Amino acid sequence: MTQEQYSKYSFLLDRTARKVKQYAQQQFKSGDFDVTVDQWLVMKNLSENDALSQTELANLVFKDHPTLTRIIDLLCKKGYVERVPHPQDRRSFQLHLTETGVSKVVSLRPEIHNIREKAWENLSPNDFDEFKRILDTIYQNLNGESLEQ
């Protein structure tokens, strides 16, 4: 394997990830879901874990704080999420889905599963295992680098 190849694999990874996101976003749009792919990810996690702080949620979805702040802003505007002041710590909020937000998650969940399925056609169960193992290896190779410096 020549060094040149490493850049090609990085490119391929980026290209495919963008395609997967773009495809999902197009389907979200044509289905009038009223949320983006990333907004959905946030709502889904909130539906499974109530009263998270923004920092806890950011760690769950692997987004940085400024990005999450804006996504939460948008979801609040849309009426799907509320920031509730933390009873003890005035710096932080407890996030939770509104009634509207909960029913949105319930109604979208099965549709989104169908959309996500499309990407994984023509792959075997073993392929999924391999794929996950390789992605995790790559992630770990690059993670924690900042601690070593």
Place this chain on the structure above:
Amino acid sequence: MTQEQYSKYSFLLDRTARKVKQYAQQQFKSGDFDVTVDQWLVMKNLSENDALSQTELANLVFKDHPTLTRIIDLLCKKGYVERVPHPQDRRSFQLHLTETGVSKVVSLRPEIHNIREKAWENLSPNDFDEFKRILDTIYQNLNGESLEQ
């Protein structure tokens, strides 16, 4: 494999791709490369194919036209790329690297290979083949969908 899993794999793919890009960008920054990861991709392709039009280049790097226009704008400002009017077609340009751009590519190429290599540690040659096959399968599953509608 339950339906729920498909979303998890999509998430894992997105997370890893972002990590790979973020790691490279951090290294670019700490090395004072004066270009971003995507700007580098564009310059590398221009160094291998001179006098491309923006459309041809966009197809090579899988970016849409507005995105490429803005990346080229930035590279022109930095003095690495020039737009030369096409001799026959006044709508389009022939892109080429300036002298400065060429020497930038020459000097950065080996450093970037080292950076890219880091992501692929602890993986076997067979893993690379599998990874490429799976990524290509996913891409093809979602590509051309717009033609079928």
Place this chain on the structure above:
DNA sequence: TACCAATAGTTAGTGTGACAAATATATAAA
């Protein structure tokens, strides 16, 4: 108590990605 470091979250700036619409030019058809 007063100070100080750490933490939670926001804001600002830049770059990128996707999409729609606009402009200019080229090419083909009537």
Place this chain on the structure above:
DNA sequence: TTTATATATTTGTCACACTAACTATTGGTA
């Protein structure tokens, strides 16, 4: 020639990623 259609690029808008800088608050420590 005029019209219609296609192509190349740009502009505008919204969303997301990352960095750096900032505010407010907390908690420990002198």
